[in-house]
Every structure is written in C-alpha cells, then in structure tokens.
Amino acid sequence: MFDNINQYTTRCGKFSDEELAYFDGLLISKSIPKKTFLLKEGELCNYEIYVNKGCLRSYFLDKEANEVTLQFAIEDWWISDIASFNERKPSHLFIETLEDSEVLLLSYEAKEKLLARVPGFERMFRLMLQRHLSKLQERLFLTIATTATEKYLDFIERYPTIPQRVAQHYIASYLGFSPEFLSKVRTRLSKK
C-alpha cells in the first residue's frame, strides 16, 4: 500500500524507517470509483492527494462555464488545491477521478504534525513545490508562445500515457482550446 509513496519520499530526502512509518501512519487510504469528486468549488481543500493507482484531474470553470483543466494526476503524482489547502480558504477548483482510483490523503492537520515531528519533510515539500513551479512556468510559456499544434505535440511527448487513458476533450481543455479544434489539429497531423 505504501511502497510507492515511500519510494517517492525517499527520492526527496533521507528518512529513517521509523520516520517513514510515522508518515505512512498519518495517511488515509481510499478507493474511489470513476467520475467522483474529491473537491468542489467553494469547499475547503483539506487534503493533499497522492495517487497510488488511477487517474484524477483538477479544473476551473471560466465565466461561460467552460472547464479549464489545470492538472492531470496519474500514478505517483500529487494533486490538490495548494492555495486553498495552505491558506485555509474556499477553493476555486474541482478535483475528480477519471478512472477508478486508489489514493492516499494527507490532511492539513496531519501535515502540520508531520512537519513538527520530522522537520526534514519541510525540505521535501519545498523541493516538490520547486519542481511544480518550474513545470508550471514551462507550461505558461508554451501556452503563450506556441501554436495549438505545437502544444499538442509537446503534450503527447511529455505525457505519452495520458492520451491513451483520458477522453480527448479533457486534453483540449488542458491545452486551452476547443475539442473541435483539437480534432482538426489531429486530422491535419495524421495527413502527413
């Protein structure tokens, strides 16, 4: 159950078996069917979610109620609303499962306990954030500076497994254009 996350943790810092066990003890394990929400707009995000198995996504609604997906999370990824979780304020995002999934939940209180008892985790979370931020900067750059075709090609190269697992209109909403246009981009690409 905790093998994956313990490997993840170990890649981010040096921890004793006892510290790892303490961390694991704070996590809540859940099995969740496809198409269920773990967070809705307006709620407080009280968990950082580690994906053991399955696939989730987070998304906003724009003012015409179109979905804009912020992130996909598959095995060995974390997903949450960082702003809501840390600042203890209502979320603007939705998080839902796209497949039947197994997740580990780290609550706000559990994380506080963890950081108080094992300060080394402070560093781990900082490193996670740094990587996350670098990725997001790259994505912003791609969003601003490239065409739809380039965005799509970059996506399938970066995340080759995701197009096989999720419906294409989710990918369109991640890349920032309409599902119809993604379809047209794909037919243009296949004609070469």
Add this chain to the structure above:
Amino acid sequence: MFDNINQYTTRCGKFSDEELAYFDGLLISKSIPKKTFLLKEGELCNYEIYVNKGCLRSYFLDKEANEVTLQFAIEDWWISDIASFNERKPSHLFIETLEDSEVLLLSYEAKEKLLARVPGFERMFRLMLQRHLSKLQERLFLTIATTATEKYLDFIERYPTIPQRVAQHYIASYLGFSPEFLSKVRTRLSKK
C-alpha cells in the same frame, strides 16, 4: 539597507535578531543601472534577487525571438530563475533592470549555509514558493480563459503601479499578445 528585507522575512516566520543579522550578512548589496542584464540565457542563475528599489523583469525568447516576459519585480519582490538556481543547470531566461535599481543578492552557497544554520528559513522559502505557485496558477487560468481586454483590465487592477513605470510593449509581452493589439485594446477601452 536591510530594513525592507527584514520586514519581509519577519512576515514569513519568527526569527531572532541574531538570525536576521546572520541572514543579512549573507546578502550582497548592488546598485545597478537601467537596462543591464543580471542573467542571460545559457548562464547559470546563481542568485535569488531581492529588489530594494527599482524595477526588473525576467523573460524568455520564443522560437521567432519574440520576448515573453515571465515576471516584473518591483520593490519588495524576489526574482530569479528557480529551475536554474535550484537544479544548477543553464537558464532559459533573461533578467534585466528596467530602471536604475538597488538589489540584494542571495547566492546558492549562501542559501545553503543559511538553511543549514537556521532551519526556520526552510519554512519561509516554502511559503514563498506556495504563494508564487498560487499566483502562477491564477495567471495560467487568466491566460487560457480570458480575452485580451480582460487580461489587461485584470493586470492594471492587480499591479496598478507597474503601467506607470514600464513601457507598454513589456506589458503586452507579459499578457501574451502583440504591442499593436494592446494599443487597440486600450483605445477601445478609453472610448467608453
């Protein structure tokens, strides 16, 4: 010299006078004229830059050599290439002063020393990253989900002092459209 940054630090955590003084002692103070580079593409980013006075920006070049500005930094902001700084790899961005500026530089080695000696700063940097990440998510959302007019109105509301200080084509390159189009947006807005 260190008043501003010490206030900044104090807002992020509890530190003794001695700890603050140790931090200040690690910083390098510099005065830098307008239009000079602190970082160029291909170089290693060896400093996190705190702005005491003045205005800087960071930007990428896209493949047609158009500038895409990632961030403006005025008084009491930090700016750097987080990916390059932390992963010790060549940067993809440029950082330059837009006005004559006074900055405080924190080198990679100094930051390591700081974190080793005063672990409480680990938390401060984590909180900085969290806020930064939340902002960047909002910006990605705006970039994907709003029109040029909305982006511009949001920008001048969010950062009301910046348009008075920097040339408009920098703002266009931050918002992700051409300077000509920003001009047209502005004339349309003023006709109402």
Add this chain to the structure above:
DNA sequence: CGCGGGTTTGATGATGCTCAAGCCCGGTGG
C-alpha cells in the same frame, strides 16, 4: 436495437497577428 457520450467535419465569424505607415515626444547636436 436504440441510446448517449465522444469525436469528426464543415460553414461562418471573432479574435488577435503582421506589416507598413504615421505620429508623438524627449533627447541630442548643430
């Protein structure tokens, strides 16, 4: 079978880009 979600296709239109020209204004040299 027929239903329904997802994808494709086509016609039309809006948004924003490119290129080119003109304008405004502060700075500099004659």
Add this chain to the structure above:
DNA sequence: CCACCGGGCTTGAGCATCATCAAACCCGCG
C-alpha cells in the same frame, strides 16, 4: 533655439488562427 533623430505608441488593411454552432458519425452499453 531649432532641427532632427529614434524609440515607443497608434492606426489601418489584410490575414491566420481558433471559436462557435450544427450536423453526422462512431461505438460501447443497456
């Protein structure tokens, strides 16, 4: 003091990209 730069901003025409809407299609599932 004036003329002339030159950078930045504006304006306009024509064009590419992508959105919207509607219809058809595909296919797994009840």
